[in-house]
Amino acid sequence: MPMSTAVLDTVADLCRTVAALHGELTRNELVIWTAGNVSARVPGEDLMVIKPSGVSYDQLTEDTMVVTDLHGELVHGRFAPSSDTAAHAYVYRHMPEVGGVVHTHSTFATAWAARGEPIPCVLTMIADEFGGEVPVGPFAMIGDDSIGRGIVDTLRGSRSPAVLMRNHGPFTVGRDARSAVKAAVMVEDVARTVHIARQLGTPEPLRQEDIDRLHDRYQNVYGQHQER
Numbered sequence: 001m002p003m004s005t006a007v008l009d010t011v012a013d014l015c016r017t018v019a020a021l022h023g024e025l026t027r028n029e030l031v032i033w034t035a036g037n038v039s040a041r042v043p044g045e046d047l048m049v050i051k052p053s054g055v056s057y058d059q060l061t062e063d064t065m066v067v068t069d070l071h072g073e074l075v076h077g078r079f080a081p082s083s084d085t086a087a088h089a090y091v092y093r094h095m096p097e098v099g100g101v102v103h104t105h106s107t108f109a110t111a112w113a114a115r116g117e118p119i120p121c122v123l124t125m126i127a128d129e130f131g132g133e134v135p136v137g138p139f140a141m142i143g144d145d146s147i148g149r150g151i152v153d154t155l156r157g158s159r160s161p162a163v164l165m166r167n168h169g170p171f172t173v174g175r176d177a178r179s180a181v182k183a184a185v186m187v188e189d190v191a192r193t194v195h196i197a198r199q200l201g202t203p204e205p206l207r208q209e210d211i212d213r214l215h216d217r218y219q220n221v222y223g224q225h226q227e228r
């Protein structure tokens with residue numbers, strides 16, 4: 001069925017946004033070569049916008065983005081969609097609150113994924129953004145629903161917007177693509193900090209009551225919530 005003018009306008013906006021957000025992956029040094037991707041759900045539609053597979057970040061524009069349905073079937077675009085399209089699509093089908101998905105192989109978060117070890121909640125910033133430890137999901141082969149199922153099954157039992165897929169790397173989700181990119185930036189930062197802390201000694205875990213209070217404050221008070 002052809003897209004309405006309103007949907008076409010929304011898709012065009014999302015293509016611009018998703019293309020630009022890939023620049024945040026390179027700016028924050030979360031990816032090498034083409035090893036990462038960002039997608040956005042098209043609100044109210046069985047559609048998503050995602051990066052084209054293997055295309056260099058400096059060639060990503062609104063015109064090179066790919067539109068697929070939420071089973072990964074190509075709807076619009078000159079390029080083949082990301083090789084992680086099935087995983088992103090599975091998340092959108094099973095987590096209706098998610099509007100954006102990011103996948104990177106950022107160094108420190110991927111090192112924790114290689115060890116299959118959750119990042120413990122030993123920093124206020126981990127409590128703020130992740131609400132507890134950053135969990136580990138199962139090893140899964142790329143190309144079908146396996147990775148997406150592992151992401152959803154792991155995140156369902158956690159407040160975290162990030163999951164360290166074992167032997168692979170981090171996947172993050174958010175209410176929109178920018179929130180998912182923020183989670184990808186922050187999971188790499190805390191992975192690095194806790195790794196360094198571990199070199200110097202044993203980090204102290206936060207108490208659950210403090211984690212809960214920190215997470216609630218950060219999610220509901222921090223930033224510009226009040227009308228000025």
Ligand SMILES: O=C(CO)[C@@H](O)[C@H](O)COP(=O)(O)O
Pocket residue numbers: 034035036037051052053054055081082083084103142
């Ligand atoms: O993990 C993998 C490949 O093993 C992918 O995440 C790629 O690293 C990025 O793929 P494209 O988005 O360019 O298809």
